[in-house]
Amino acid sequence: MHESMPASSAPQPSAEEIRQIAAPLCGLEGPLLPMLHALQETFGHVPPHAVPVLAELLNLGRAEVHGVISFYHDFRDHPAGRQVLKICRAEACQAMGGAGVAAETLARLGVDWHGTTADGAVTVEPVYCLGLCACAPAAMIDDRVIGRVTAERLTREVRQ
Numbered sequence: 001m002h003e004s005m006p007a008s009s010a011p012q013p014s015a016e017e018i019r020q021i022a023a024p025l026c027g028l029e030g031p032l033l034p035m036l037h038a039l040q041e042t043f044g045h046v047p048p049h050a051v052p053v054l055a056e057l058l059n060l061g062r063a064e065v066h067g068v069i070s071f072y073h074d075f076r077d078h079p080a081g082r083q084v085l086k087i088c089r090a091e092a093c094q095a096m097g098g099a100g101v102a103a104e105t106l107a108r109l110g111v112d113w114h115g116t117t118a119d120g121a122v123t124v125e126p127v128y129c130l131g132l133c134a135c136a137p138a139a140m141i142d143d144r145v146i147g148r149v150t151a152e153r154l155t156r157e158v159r160q
Contacts, residue, residue: 013043018053026057032068036075045076073125081116081123083158086140087149090129098137102126104151109158122158 022035132138135147
């Protein structure tokens with residue numbers, strides 16, 4: 001019933017392109033996170049084939065690199081939609097009707113969690129606190145936090 005947009009058919013960056021972005025960061029203390037952020041900023045995601053490149057540059061196991069990527073929820077292995085809608089799933093928002101807002105919003109957009117609308121416009125992700133508990137339920141569209149949301153407001157705001 002819920003469909004996600006397939007991974008982008010855009011050409012994937014080469015190992016050399018990944019290396020050019022990551023290698024200058026090798027001298028930093030704890031360089032893996034800055035490398036992952038740089039790749040995601042450049043490509044809109046961390047390409048899966050970046051794992052062996054980063055592992056080689058940092059003399060780490062591939063599992064270690066993959067473990068860091070999978071631990072941090074903001075890293076993606078495929079491009080997100082043009083807008084990212086994050087809906088709070090924490091207790092305060094749930095107590096104020098957040099579960100219903102989330103379910104209705106997902107249904108209206110025709111996606112499930114982590115899914116992207118068929119037109120590539122919106123990716124919906126769960127988050128576990130936006131720090132707006134007093135104005136629950138809360139959501140964030142790109143970098144803009146919104147309190148006291150409804151499904152109608154969320155779908156209207158992402159359709160603008």
